Amino acid sequence: MQLEAGSNMSGCGMNENEILIIFDMRCLQDSSYKYRGVGRLSANLVRSVWRLRKKYQISTLGLIDAGFPPLEEGFRCLVDEVVDNSYIVSEGRSIVFIELSPMTHDPLFVARMLNDANILRIAVVYDFIPMLKPERYLPKASDRLHYDTQLIWLSRYDHFFPISQYTADELHRILQIDPSRITNTAAPVDSAFERLFSSAVRERLPKRYVLACGGAEPRKNIECPIKAHAGSRAVQDAQVALVVSGNYPPEWQARLRDLYVGSGGKPELLFFTGFVDEGDLVAIYRDAVCVIVAAHMEGFSIPVVEGMAAGAPVIASNIPAHVELVERGDLMFSADDVQEAMAKLEMLVGDETHRASVIEDQSTRWQRFRADTIANEFWDSVGGLLTPRKPMIHFNVNRGRRPRIAFLTPMPPDRSGVADYSAATIKELGKLVDVDVYARAMLAATPEGAAVANVISAFPFVSPQYDRVVGVVGNSHFHLEIFNSLMRYGGACIEHDNRLLGFYRILHGRERARQVAEMELKRAVSGHEIDSWMGDESLLEATFLGELAKSSTPLFLHSKVTTDLVNERLNASAIHLPFSIYRPWTFDPVDLAIKKSARKRLGMEDGEFAIASFGYIHSNKAVEEIMWAIDLLRSWNIPVKLYCVGGWATTDYQPFLDLRSRLGLDETVVFASEYTSDAKYRDFLLASDAGIQLRTHFLGGLSGGLLDCIAAGLPTVANDDMAEAMDAPSYVVRVPDHPSPVLIAEALAEISDRTRDRTKLRGERVHYSNDHSFERYSELLCQSLGLDTKVRSKPKTKEAAP
Structure with a gap:
């Protein structure tokens, strides 16, 4: 389809008769309007959209604001689906956006659609009364500024339906709207009067x-x-x-x-x-x-x-x-x-x-104000704004340049694994598309692969210059502003964690955490239950991903277990984007000579069966069970030594030291006394004979430590949930999710017997590394976002609007 006003609605491979109609239904949520003429006209127009179905293949969306009172079922049933943000992807359909009351609510909420020339934008206009009596309706300078801003946004619509000739004249006078873009309508008389x-x-x-x-x-x-x-x-x-x-x-x-x-x-x-x-x-x-x-x-x-x-x-x-x-x-x-x-x-x-x-x-x-008469005239006029055309290529490639995305994420120097991961992502992603990075604070330099670096704001969500907006979310305070923006404006989301319990409980409070858990589990959840999960995540039942799944288009998850779980529980369409190796090797890490040199640097003894566990030390990594397993291995005369490569995740670490002493493992189990440098961390990956990475919380949890072990070709013991979530190769030996020390010890003994020579794993390691590279990750991300990456020009460094 195309607009007679000159704006094109795009869609690759689109059926020219397939149209998505989006209604802004916020006025039907607001009690100030839904029972008045505004609500009556709005409901009449939405209810009668079927009239377009005589000629076009129509689907309808109702746009609501989650911060408003719930939309009554009588209004909700008028549309095919209800969404709570305006981040709409065409999916090959032409889009018509109908603003039912443009001067009553925040225009930024729908700004992404108003800035998209590929959407036919229609506004039903009631009056300009505040301008006639500013001393009453616009008493403060901030009120006048807000109203003037609304007028500016109103001017961006393609066609206007004022409810009277008087309003039409005012529309022309105030905004200089060409009369050809104006079609009168009216508020209907309720059928009750007949x-x-x-x-x-x-x-x-x-x-x-x-x-x-x-x-x-x-x-x-x-x-x-x-x-x-x-x-x-x-x-x-x-x-x-x-x-x-x-x-x-x-x-x-x-x-x-x-x-x-x-x-x-x-x-x-x-x-x-x-x-x-x-x-x-x-x-x-x-x-x-x-x-x-x-x-x-x-x-x-x-x-x-x-x-x-x-x-x-x-x-x-x-x-x-x-x-x-x-x-x-x-x-x-x-x-x-x-x-x-x-x-x-x-x-x-x-x-x-x-x-x-x-x-x-x-x-x-x-009688000219009967509801049927008004509806017929309105939809006949809307139909007249649409004329057939050949489908256009989607996204900004059709304007002769590469797709451009806004990427909102923590970035170094934030001390966050997600920040490091995003930096590695952008380095490769920038080879395929233009990436403007939006970080928590102004960065000292533009990251490698990015075209621009700016501070997180609402701008990328409302700007027409971005083909897609991607927010990165994880289970920490680093992601709060990004999360709130996604909730308000929508966008694609890369979610790093398999659960957001701490994020909700600590940053949003127990009550909201409880509500989100209830939505997912479809049962009552008490505040006490939330607190018990915080104390022991092995009891955790909910992912707390429901709100993100609802607001994100799409939601990307790195764990295939979590992806399946979210889609099943929440009827969502989350996409599995395999976790990438962010500590790649520029040489062969399974080379025996390299291993020998690393063992020498770390002071490992010849013949010692060196086992390493990577990441912060915490009880949810089954550290106690692992120490009991080490004790068993020692009783089986295996010259074992365990290295916990990572700092303490808790200040209450004395119980770990006490258990080590009781088992007589003071010389056998080594806890890192300080932060481990990247060089030393890599040496442990090279020098060890086995890795062990366990979790006591499940739901598809990922492990950067396990990924590092796999990338290094290090045979590793991992529990089923985590190994399945990461699609682990065969040299990851699986144990049950609640393993006994005996099962852990047996799995480590199996590695001791069979795979100390890691050169045998070279082929499988290389295959997994290629499939989980950031190059492949970026390709899959662009593909899932519908971005055509055939235009491969080098990105130009420029400043985006603030």
């Missing part, structure tokens, strides 16, 4: 009354009909009451009652309806002697049309929106002229012939 209702509320009202339509805000000008009715001796003597609609609070009602009595009205003739449902409202309109609407400002006036539809004669203030609807000067008055309003009122109350003629005249005026 049915008969019995009403308990109506039975409590007097037999004869005038209905004054208002609302608890000054521009509704209810004071004018209050004064006009109270001051009319003819109306007062005829005992015709005044019923005021609108949900006025008690203190406001009291003030209006004082005004009414002070203007000469009888107190027993004044009534307030308060909030009433649709059926009661219809009955109140239908039995009114007449309806008076005195507003100072409106974009469209639902009460005027409702009164006509109910068969009650209507008089109204002569503002432009009312003139369009009433079209008779003798039924209109100046909003500030009480005497003129009184005269019009007395004519309808006292002259039955005049009243009957007005009813007849107005009986057909409202």
